Every structure is written in C-alpha cells, then in structure tokens.
Amino acid sequence: MKPEAAREAPLPPEALLSVRDLRIAFADGTEAVRGLSFDVHPGEVLAIVGESGAGKSLTARALLGMLPRGATRSGSIELQGTTDLAAARGRRIALVPQDALSALSPVHPVGDQLAAAVRSVSRVPRKEARARAVAALERVGIPDAVRKARAYPHEYSGGMRQRAVIAMATINEPDVLVADEPTTALDEERRDQVLKVLAEQREAVGAALLLVTHDLDAVRRHADRALVMYAGRLTELGPAERVLTRPLAPYTAGLLASLPQNATPGRRLPTLPGTPPTPDGLPPGCAFAPRCTLATGRCRHEEPEPRELDGRLIACHHREEA
Numbered sequence: 001m002k003p004e005a006a007r008e009a010p011l012p013p014e015a016l017l018s019v020r021d022l023r024i025a026f027a028d029g030t031e032a033v034r035g036l037s038f039d040v041h042p043g044e045v046l047a048i049v050g051e052s053g054a055g056k057s058l059t060a061r062a063l064l065g066m067l068p069r070g071a072t073r074s075g076s077i078e079l080q081g082t083t084d085l086a087a088a089r090g091r092r093i094a095l096v097p098q099d100a101l102s103a104l105s106p107v108h109p110v111g112d113q114l115a116a117a118v119r120s121v122s123r124v125p126r127k128e129a130r131a132r133a134v135a136a137l138e139r140v141g142i143p144d145a146v147r148k149a150r151a152y153p154h155e156y157s158g159g160m161r162q163r164a165v166i167a168m169a170t171i172n173e174p175d176v177l178v179a180d181e182p183t184t185a186l187d188e189e190r191r192d193q194v195l196k197v198l199a200e201q202r203e204a205v206g207a208a209l210l211l212v213t214h215d216l217d218a219v220r221r222h223a224d225r226a227l228v229m230y231a232g233r234l235t236e237l238g239p240a241e242r243v244l245t246r247p248l249a250p251y252t253a254g255l256l257a258s259l260p261q262n263a264t265p266g267r268r269l270p271t272l273p274g275t276p277p278t279p280d281g282l283p284p285g286c287a288f289a290p291r292c293t294l295a296t297g298r299c300r301h302e303e304p305e306p307r308e309l310d311g312r313l314i315a316c317h318h319r320e321e322a
C-alpha cells in the first residue's frame, strides 16, 4: 500500500489532457455523455468504471477523435494545446484496442504493420523501422521476435496478438494511451499477463493511461485515480484506492457491494437493484435516484453537479447535505 503522505499529496497541477463539458449525442437528439469534465495528468493511470451503457467507450473514442458515425460531440478536449485529436492519434495519443484480431490487418506480417506505424510519424529508413518493430515485439515479451515479426496475425495466439497491439500502441512513445477493455477477449490468466505488459510498457514510455474497464481488481492494481460514470455523467472521481475502499457516492458503493469478493460469507450476494437507464429513457433529476436507497424528493427533480469533497469530485445531493 502507498504511504498515507503519498496518498494525500496534491495532484500535479498541469493537465496533459483536459476534457470540459463533453457531450456526445446521436441523430435522434439523445445524449449518451452529458457534460463530463476531467483531466488526465502526465504519467497517471486513470480508470473509467461503471455499468454497461454509462458512456465509457464513447468517452474513450472521443479522446481519439474516433466517434461512431452519427454521433456528434460538443465541449472541449485539449491535449497539451492541441484540439486536433485525429492528427494526434498514433503519435501523441494511441489506442490499445480490445479486439487485437480486427485491429491488425490480416494480410500483412505483424512486423510490417509495426514498421509502417513507425514510418507514419518519422521518415526513418525501412531497415531502421523494421529493427524498431522487432525491438518492440521483444519488449512486450514475444519470443523469437525476428521470426514472429514475419508472421501474420492469425499465426499468433490471442495473448501474443494482444501483446503485439500493445507494442503497436507504444512504438511511437505517445503521451497518452487509451485502452478500452483491453483484455476482455482473453482468459483470466492471460488477462493478468497482458495487463502487466501494458503497465510495463506504459511506464517505459512514460505515457498516461486512460483505462476503461469492468474489472475493479485491475483498477485496484493499476490505477492512480478512478472516474465512476453513470448514465453519461461523472458520479465520483478520486484516488482509486480511496474510491474503491471508501466510496462516497451511493452508486459507487452499490457497484462495489455487488462484487462477489465483497460479499459477506453465508449471506446472499448483494446486487445493485434495477438497471441503468438508456440515454432515451433518463428519469428526471439524478439518473441514479430510481435505484438509490438514499434518494429524496430533491434527487428526483434536480440533477446533482459534481462538487469537491474530501479530495474527490462527487455528484450526489446526499453528500452535499451530509
């Protein structure tokens, strides 16, 4: 565990990536992300957690300038002075995809794809790009990297392919990595290995990591801060360890209580009752109110705004009144 002094240390003042009032809407006018603001600091791991449909993936895609067709965004996303995220992609901000097989081209050897990524940002000779590709495969623990560089994605195992896409994402030493459920396609044992490789490579290039995940164990082990999202909004944002052990927002508490490892032996597993609303079916007031045991009349009419409390941001009327 980190010492108390380190945990209480103020956050670095300079944001690498600044997101302000991010809104993502679809053609029918429904908003899936509704006024989200947060910063990513240099070298930190920020995890985004929350149930399905909370808007985590859309937020991650917005950072990469890769929103799905038909989606529009407002608000600002600034990566150290630039707002042209599509131009920054691959050099200053890079995606670690969830599905390595579809992220890699099936018709080119993996080494060629890595070398092409190098040459897309710096005009180095082919031979040097090739050598960097092999070195990158070695760094992520791919055995016999010279030979493997000549192989095609289908000749790699699932775990090796995921390592190869981590090599691809980090080969140009970006400032920020965005990983959206990077290990869901893998079994539990490979999941841990791949997350470890991601953590090592992130550290090696000194990048910050925005990690979208359902795996709260991974958050515990790898994240500095956690952003809990519900129905397209920020519910709680703070140091990961404190958010996970002493949640302040009722939603975060419910989410944690519903995990099998937090069940009291002999008692029925507590679950978070109900399901989250869809963007076209939001209740009035706080979107969590219909599922919240603490909800009052105010919660059912007025949506809470994030406020600072105990070194975190919390959006909950109950906490304002506490």
Ligand SMILES: Nc1ncnc2c1ncn2[C@@H]1O[C@H](COP(=O)(O)OP(=O)(O)OP(=O)(O)O)[C@@H](O)[C@H]1O
Residues within 6 Å of the ligand: 026, 032, 050, 051, 052, 053, 054, 055, 056, 057, 058, 059, 068, 069, 070, 071, 278, 279
């Ligand atoms: N292309 C789209 N058209 C319409 N609605 C969409 C589209 N993509 C996402 N949505 C809706 O936006 C909401 C947020 O989606 P998003 O994928 O960001 O959620 P998420 O938190 O990442 O969920 P999961 O954990 O299941 O990946 C969901 O209700 C989803 O149905």
